Amino acid sequence: MTPRSAKFRSKQSNMTIKVCYGPTNDSSEERKDEYYEEVQRVIDEIPERDMKILIGDFNAKVRRNNQGKENVMGVEGLGEVANENGAHFKSFCSANNLDIGGTLFQHKIIHKYTWTLPSGI
Template sequence: MIKYAPTFDSEDVEIEKFYEEIEKAKGYLKSQDVIIVMGDFNAKVADESVEDVGPSGIGTVNERGSRLIEWYQINNFTITNTWYQNHPRLQWTWKSPRDRSKNKKDYILIQKRF
């Protein structure tokens, strides 16, 4: 299933609907299926001391990041691409116009058991 995350100017209702649709899609899968959720969540999880967030984040956690953390903890996932130590120039996945700021907003989540 392909679903686009709400943009930064979206209302909280749209964000909750997005996570509900992910839950609905999970409901169609078998318990033994490998579930990978990935994409641009418009979230920053940084390198906070949160369970299953690795040390290679950028910046500080934003509201969308907090919501993503809440979702993956409830659903027993981990954010895999925060665990790889890369050179700082290779960590960011988004760059603002005129190169003023860089962030990591794209994530790959997988169930902890895998």
């Protein structure tokens, strides 16, 4: 899905917001690579001076342990195990100097995810 965007201009700075929905963890590596290439093209089109905000669902689970990724995320991820998409997402954010906002602030556990398996997990 092509990311949708909105631009906001102010005297202090400009902000570009992109809405993105990533492929599921079950998707092929080819599909995941295509998706991140598409999002990278979108990011590259945003002027460097603009504040960049990506919102949506990257279908990525990042864990609480941020060792080695302190520049990208806080310690408020979900659980102790990340998924494959989480690793890809962290690398993407690191390469683009983006923060994973959902890991920076304490939230109730139920607000840290958007979907559960039918089994309740």
